[in-house]
Amino acid sequence: MGSNPAVLTITCLRRFLRAGFFMVNALLQKASDMRAAGLDILDLTDTSFHRNGLYFPNDRLKAYFVEYLARRSYDPDPRGLPAARDAIASSYTRRGIACRASDVLLTASTSDAYNIIFQSLCNAGDRVLLPRPCYPLFEHLCRYSRLRMDYYDLDPARGFSPDFESLNGILRRPAALLVTISPNNPTGSCLSRQDWLRLRELCTESAITMVHDEVFSDLVWDDDARGRGGEMSAHTGPLLRLSGVSKLFASPDLKLSWIALTEALPEIRTRMLDTLETARDMYLNSSGPSEYFAYRMLTDGAPYRSELYEQLRARKELADEILETPRTSPGGAVPYLQQGGVHRVIRLPDGYDDETSAHELLEQERVLVHPGYMYGFRGGEYWVVSIISAPRTLRPGLSRVVRFLKLV
Numbered sequence: 001m002g003s004n005p006a007v008l009t010i011t012c013l014r015r016f017l018r019a020g021f022f023m024v025n026a027l028l029q030k031a032s033d034m035r036a037a038g039l040d041i042l043d044l045t046d047t048s049f050h051r052n053g054l055y056f057p058n059d060r061l062k063a064y065f066v067e068y069l070a071r072r073s074y075d076p077d078p079r080g081l082p083a084a085r086d087a088i089a090s091s092y093t094r095r096g097i098a099c100r101a102s103d104v105l106l107t108a109s110t111s112d113a114y115n116i117i118f119q120s121l122c123n124a125g126d127r128v129l130l131p132r133p134c135y136p137l138f139e140h141l142c143r144y145s146r147l148r149m150d151y152y153d154l155d156p157a158r159g160f161s162p163d164f165e166s167l168n169g170i171l172r173r174p175a176a177l178l179v180t181i182s183p184n185n186p187t188g189s190c191l192s193r194q195d196w197l198r199l200r201e202l203c204t205e206s207a208i209t210m211v212h213d214e215v216f217s218d219l220v221w222d223d224d225a226r227g228r229g230g231e232m233s234a235h236t237g238p239l240l241r242l243s244g245v246s247k248l249f250a251s252p253d254l255k256l257s258w259i260a261l262t263e264a265l266p267e268i269r270t271r272m273l274d275t276l277e278t279a280r281d282m283y284l285n286s287s288g289p290s291e292y293f294a295y296r297m298l299t300d301g302a303p304y305r306s307e308l309y310e311q312l313r314a315r316k317e318l319a320d321e322i323l324e325t326p327r328t329s330p331g332g333a334v335p336y337l338q339q340g341g342v343h344r345v346i347r348l349p350d351g352y353d354d355e356t357s358a359h360e361l362l363e364q365e366r367v368l369v370h371p372g373y374m375y376g377f378r379g380g381e382y383w384v385v386s387i388i389s390a391p392r393t394l395r396p397g398l399s400r401v402v403r404f405l406k407l408v
Contacts, residue, residue: 039366041367045386049251133160134185160184237263348381360404370384385401
């Protein structure tokens, strides 16, 4: 049966707003009421590093802060601390991506980076092309900047790779930006080299700036996918890369991210960087200590990045062990393979509804998951779970999900 994508998008958005992803929705209220009644809830929606026992070492931060205080002064650079930007540029250079410190701007968070890009590089009413599914924060940021949203689908039949038919359809109208996320949040899919180069080509041909969100770039579990998104191409359309210490160092509380313009023609590069610098200089959102911490983390924190990777890889493998149970019944649940990131997607058995069954799972098994519509999944047939959860939650929680979905 054919469907109108615009109507489906509006329907998803209305369901999202009605549920209130950033408010207390019916599912979260039910979980809260059950906890208040003394029931133990296993929360498989929690992506907090700190609540799940993952921290950048405090002793390192204390040492960095002592260093900062010893040379404390307020002389802000409009693009951010030069030493931090140099360390970020060097990290890209080690990946084979040409980048200079002058190509980097520091921001208080990735959300702040998007806000600066949306408000300084776009005009009210411009279109931003977003992958679907994706994290719903984008919709709020676009509305805040008075931008219009359009969606290109990620095809579950191809491991949530971009559906170029849907993308070509929406490219018939002008757009200012195209957002890519790899590893994607929440599908965990990583762009293939072929898809990456094709996206770069389309952006160059359509005069669209590409914004590449790579905040989970350290957390790639598929060896074949490692390093994707780093390829330089012959296409010269502007490419802005976003990342930060939140995911790289399990430090969301430090509030430090960045924008790196790694590809653009010289005249466009200069104009775009000047525009972004002006926007950043108006607010100077990132703090001096955070900028210094980022510099020290990037120059001194490689061992912790490896440690964090191994800890999360162990949790990912635990999830694989529980979910990759042999399944024989047609029309049954399907846990999608996870190439990267911190979420796992499960397609529900035929006849299940994501929201209704999430309520039933909570009532029957005392496990909380996210219905897929919260991330823009269409069709009401997906759940999203977090693999950041501590093993004491992850093992029994996923085991109950398996039992509920009759995966064994």
